[in-house]
Amino acid sequence: MPLNLDQVERLARLSRIEISAADSGETRDQLNGVFALIEQLQAADTRGILPMAHAVELAQRLREDIVTESDRREAYQAVAPEIENGLYLVPKVME
């Protein structure tokens, strides 16, 4: 299932990664190399096998519904690209 350039562009959009027209050909070729490797999986007979999502089978642990986190907003926001009055700033999404 080799990818074409349109599919590479769609993947880039879904991944929120800009890929320039100049780079998309090389990206396609390298992805297709990896997909050729992945394609080997199709030959395996997995009928009746349950998917293994995790290395160790465990149930999600539950805890008491109490506050455990302290407020460290200032420390966490100190590493943000842009903040104002304790809020994260992003470019305007509506006029």
Next chain:
Amino acid sequence: MINRSLKELGAALAEKRISSVELATLFVERIERLNPTLNAFITVDKGKTLAMAREADQRLASGLAGPLTGIPLAHKDIFCTEGWLTTCGSKMLSNFVSPYDAHVVSRMKLAGLVTLGKTNMDEFAMGSSNETSFYGPVKNPWDTARVPGGSSGGAAAAIAARLAPAATGTDTGGSIRQPAALCGLTGLKPTYGVVSRYGMIAFASSLDQGGPMAKSAEDCAYLLSAMAGFDPRDSTSLDRPNEDYGRDLEKPLAGLTIGLPREFFGTGMAADVRSAVDAALAEYRKQGAVTVEVSLPNSGLSVPAYYVIAPAEASSNLSRFDGVRYGYRAPEYADLSDMYCKTRAQGFGAEVKRRILIGTYVLSHGYYDAYYLQAQKIRRLIANDFVEAFRHCDIIMGPTAPSTAFAVGAKSDDPVAMYLSDIYTIAVNLAGLPGMSIPCGFGEGNLPVGLQLIGNYFEEARMLNVAHRYQLATNWHKRMPENL
């Protein structure tokens, strides 16, 4: 002093033959001298290191010291370290000073270890040669024209060159074991869930596991005992009693059954690796172990299954890097969506982008069943192979990597060739088993060869015992590169 074991360093500190400040200074000066050539460290901060060493000296003086108090340690730059730059080898986090400590980092602080700095690594741990780092490639101290392996390549090079007595690493598909093999070290990836992933920047969460890298199995036993333990902040951390992983180090090996997977001894292994591994197995037989052939029939599918599962998890994990809450943000953009796309285009390197795109594809509508679910089913087949193999043996052995360290640039333009350098290590992560690499000789060009040990679930102490007995009889692990 630079060749001493952690136990010897601990004794020297306890008996006041050296202070922690003196010891830290010794290693910091070696870093200052040799790091410009090796590029093993991304960040060193002498002031912070010496402050920690002074605290350790006070602890030693007050009689409250543990066996590791005052010993210097390097952290892989994937571990969040409060007040230290924590880049994960990426431009995306090139300005990120962590506001908190990873669980591993706080455990090591609690034990009194002194942070020497943050080691170089493949970007977001995605690589097997340390060439994908935004901070440039790390050189192998055994031959600076060669790679140290990856992704914990900086940690491996640092210990091999004696810039640090020990280091933390992480292993998602071989990132502790393969660089340990290529640099002539001992490295251990614990059973999944033994070491907390809290504050360890996530790559593929169902596979990622932190572990120790050092010169010997004995050193790794000390480090793992300090590092492991339950952490409620990691939902996959296992609530088990704390262990002394060194408790069985000295046990004789008579009666031990070593399984040799026939799939690991095929044509893929280089001749020099094969002869070193064969010689190691002969030493084990000499010590009373028996070897039996076992089979891991689905292990040939571990690399393709991994390159579905790991990118799928990575594409989800790395969606958090969006230029809003931390890290890099593109300087110019048209709107919010454009800000995301440009930030991620500029902040991530080529290999990371490639894996995000692969992950996005295999999780997308219409392909999920064919790729992602199929890979997860094969993951179970691979795990079942190990369950069957361990019915016939106590431990599994084979090569860690198919060849010794390859030349810088040899595989950097061919992702699939690079992926295959983890062909013997990846199955262990998929199954969640503990694995180790120990030095077992030298191949062509005087380059180290690693022997891989794979234990059953939670058999770290057994694995360390098996490694230690070999290291009592051999001195491969004591060799260090010349001219350093």
